[in-house]
Amino acid sequence: MTSENSQSLSKVTKSILNQNGIKLNKNLGQNYLIDKNKRDQIVGFGNISKEDVILEIGSGIGTLTIELAKKAERVIAIEQDTKICEILARRLKEEKIDNVELINDDALKVDFPPFNKIISNLPYQISSPITFKFLDYDFDLAILMYQKEFADRMNGKVGTKDYSRLSAMLYFKCDVEKLTDVSCESFIPKPQIDSTVVKLTPKENKISDDDFETYSKFTKALFQHRNKKIRNALIDSRHIISGIDKKVLKRNLNEIEDERLIEYLKKRVVVLDPEEILFISRELKPAFEE
Template identity: 65%
Template sequence: MKFVTNSYSLAKETKEILQENGIHLNKKLGQNYLIDDFKRKKIISFGELNKDDIVLEIGPGIGTLTIELAKKAKKVIAIEQDLNIFNILKKRLDNENIQNVELIHGDAVKIDFPKFNKIISNLPYQISSPITFKFLEYDFDLAILMYQKEFARRMKVKLNTKDYSRLSAMLYFKGNFEFLDDVSPESFIPKPKIDSTVIKLTPKNIPIDLDIINNQYKKICKALFQHKNKKIRNALIDSRHEIGYSDKKELKSLLNNLVKVEPDLEAFLSRRTITMAPKEILSLTKILKAIVR
């Protein structure tokens, strides 16, 4: 697909809007605005939008993606936490008489999402992890998401590497992902220090017990990956609060008693988290299910 680039005008438009409203972007809050029109067109094209789609956008900023998404989708739900930026976008939407955007002021990590079927977002990087886990609690067709490249690498399961993470283990059962495009720091203002990556995330439909994945498995992963280089027994005990315990002796006793009736448990407890494939962590979770609170 061929795109006509207009990066200069997008950059100029963005800077003028920010200057007119006295806005100084804060990199610490993940406020890196896309100013490359070529990349914007590619990102939107990846979403394969039609007039039946309801698109969720997290961190719309001044509407760089929002306004173009609204032209192609039935509706856009845009959630912006910064009140000043929220008001700028609201004014832009009113001025351009765009009526199919539901603009919500709030913290996307904390609020419930209205109904949607696609997600397209240049995510605020500081919420990449919690917002991705939250996305996976919803049913949707596909998500086109921009992350820091370093974060995106952690989505792929790579045992015995520093990139193997709780995110990897959760995504294994809940989502398929595809790397679509890299975006350089020059495509943003202010320039981030590292490259960004656009990925396509789609829910994975495999025959698993979603209840155990969303509850006990999620808790076990959270406990284990806080100490992924430790043996699993020690990781569970050191992060016992994640599975509902405050008393170290109580959890030790429960694990010891469970070993007596579950012959496979001891082998798991003596391994390190970083060596455990997601399917093995799920097998461990099924053994521990009864004691996870």
């Protein structure tokens, strides 16, 4: 680290881990931020007021948690590792911080208490499922740190290698804004790839909940086979959309008369933009009913 501030956070983090005999497991996404400047920048991006209730996933020893708690009404901090959770509980007590609700559990399995902002250095191995889970909740904004290549996929353009189920799902739900990159040198243990902080701002609902549920199923089915033709991708992943028999689905697809739909079925998944996937999901939904 180049600055004294960065060094002090690094020293504090290493000292706490050493005192408690903690060896971080990067395979579990335990990469702790040790750059104070970046930590403060992330907190600043949240534009936190005393009315905000902030959800933090993977709170660790409290690098973000303690600073968030100083500015917010309340912080809901979820940490799966029991020993690390106990360390954070002690730190909060020592700092006389009483506005943190600490949850020792798997963030993918618990229902989140009410919140209005999400600010997290996410455990990298749950980046995809936790992001999809966020989309089920209403919030004002999210400031999230991801591995750089994952963040690139969030805004993937149609037809590129970064275009994915993730980018297609976010299209109707959130605006995605890249805020800053964070060097791999800013963490312990040092990950192999740099990170990116992004801001998610929910969009006004462009489609109904029912349409989005159907769209979600079709998007998941299609991107299981992103380079296949749409007809084949849907047949191969039909179980994601419904329990329809393969022969029945083939018959239903063969009976389609709409020329536009027939042409779409011949295209490859990766060339369809989200609006086209929405059109297909609406129009083809009846074909998946036995």
